[in-house]
């Protein structure tokens with residue numbers, strides 16, 4: 001059971017010329033079991049929305065609210081949000097030199113669960129999660145994301161999604177930089193996660209192709225820091241055929 | 253010999269380079285520094301208790317304990333009977349020249365030819381007070397084709413001026429570690445010089461955690477082609493602490509290699525780390541490879557890290573030469589990534605700092621030290637990074 005509710009969210013970043021507003025009143029409710037796709041042109045603020053939900057310090061919320069099952073998310077620290085059940089698969093996963101994947105995963109799992117996973121089953125679980133996304137188990141001893149290809153980084157995000165098993169997952173362009181095989185593998189991972197229970201998914205994407213593998217219940221067109229239009233899966237088909245032009249010119 | 257060949261040959265002998273200080277055994281050639289000299293400009297002279305000036309170096313406030321594997325010898329030898337100077341060390345500063353004058357005996361560690369051993373030879377130098385200043389001289393000789401590890405551990409309180417000579421004979425493979433684990437009030441200035449033989453390998457490791465002022469000058473030259481030097485350094489400068497490493501790799505022979513990686517963390521008001529990495533590639537040194545790198549992680553406000561790489565190249569025929577130097581704070585993106593997976597801030601910082609040092613600790617690859625190093629990093633973290641949260 002989880003509902004993520006975003007109300008009239010305004011977010012700014014600091015620039016050399018002073019603060020710049022990027023999110024200009026976002027409204028969005030993701031109920032458990034629902035998959036929402038957010039689609040929009042480059043620079044429309046999709047990653048800003050994702051980072052703001054996760055609590056990245058660069059993004060400053062000036063007004064509005066984000067709640068998870070009625071609890072104020074914005075009052076939580078970054079790690080508290082994760083422990084409350086939010087997960088962000090990043091568009092550009094970060095390299096952490098000197099920290100092995102296995103140490104990282106175990107530390108994260110311990111933090112999320114509040115207790116260390118059972119050693120015997122944990123190694124099996126990690127290996128199995130890697131196998132499912134066709135990641136060699138040797139990655140466990142490598143440093144987090146260091147020297148990983150773009151596709152390997154995305155698979156590693158999915159491994160984390162499956163192992164940490166959050167309530168709501170925000171996936172920021174998890175499809176970008178993937179070839180068709182990798183796209184299927186990653187999509188299957190997201191679908192397995194969804195089957196795990198009443199999970200909410202916020203799927204941010206620039207292209208429609210991932211929606212062939214992950215079926216959204218709702219599609220939101222995101223333009224200039226706002227949701228410009230909402231609809232069902234058929235909205236994605238229209239975007240596939242006509243692109244963002246209609247929405248972009250309407251917003252100007 | 254044609255005139256040109258002769259000239260090239262002479263070139264080896266004489267090089268006009270600011271990286272190549274002329275050494276001298278004559279104390280008169282080393283006037284008392286005032287602090288503006290290039291080699292002294294980073295060092296807090298006032299805190300040296302006169303080591304750089306005229307303080308008597310006749311103290312005996314220290315003891316030495318040794319733990320040697322079978323076959324390796326370690327004994328104190330009167331200067332007259334010793335092989336002092338075997339590495340080619342010539343003092344390049346006043347402290348080194350004074351220590352040379354003051355020492356009456358040399359501690360000689362000798363690894364026999366073709367010796368092979370996994371157990372390190374360990375020397376503990378334990379300081380027992382700072383009131384009197386002392387001088388020391390250590391000579392380590394790794395015989396031909398031997399493979400060994402020598403660890404020198406400094407603990408306790410001392411005012412200590414020292415020369416260290418390292419001779420790696422042809423084909424030998426020596427790992428030489430100094431571990432400065434001094435008490436807070438120690439002052440230690442050491443000049444180390446290594447001569448690396450033909451096809452010989454020296455892994456030189458400098459680890460500095462403790463002490464009030466620790467300054468370590470390390471130079472290396474090659475006695476023949478094919479020699480290799482890997483110089484690794486790990487340091488943690490705390491509040492008020494001055495830790496200075498100066499390296500000089502003199503590529504005096506063709507086909508030689510040097511690889512320098514120093515990493516340090518700084519925390520607390522007045523913590524000061526200095527790293528000078530000088531590399532000279534002489535005309536004769538064709539086909540060499542060199543890389544040097546220094547990284548500093550600044551954990552709190554009020555710290556200063558000075559990092560100066562210098563590369564001087566006299567020949568066009570080199571395989572590769574490069575350097576990197578960076579000083580930074582915690583990377584916000586790394587912390588955010590870890591925290592977004594539920595890891596609390598203190599734990600995330602801990603992971604990042606351990607990560608910063610981990611690759612280096614792996615490279616040092618002395619199993620008996622590994623656990624101690626990780627534990628020391630952890631203890632250092634507990635002072636500030638974890639406490640502040």
Ligand SMILES: Nc1ncnc2c1ncn2[C@@H]1O[C@H](COP(=O)(O)OP(=O)(O)OP(=O)(O)O)[C@@H](O)[C@H]1O
Pocket residue numbers: 013014015016020022040041042043044045046047048049091173206
């Ligand atoms: N520090 C900054 N200074 C100025 N503009 C910024 C800054 N940070 C972000 N922006 C701007 O905010 C806007 C939204 O960026 P965001 O990354 O959220 O877009 P996006 O929709 O995710 O784009 P993409 O499809 O390329 O991933 C962009 O126009 C970007 O240039």
Ligand SMILES: [Mg+2]
Pocket residue numbers: 046047048091172173
């Ligand atoms: Mg984006």
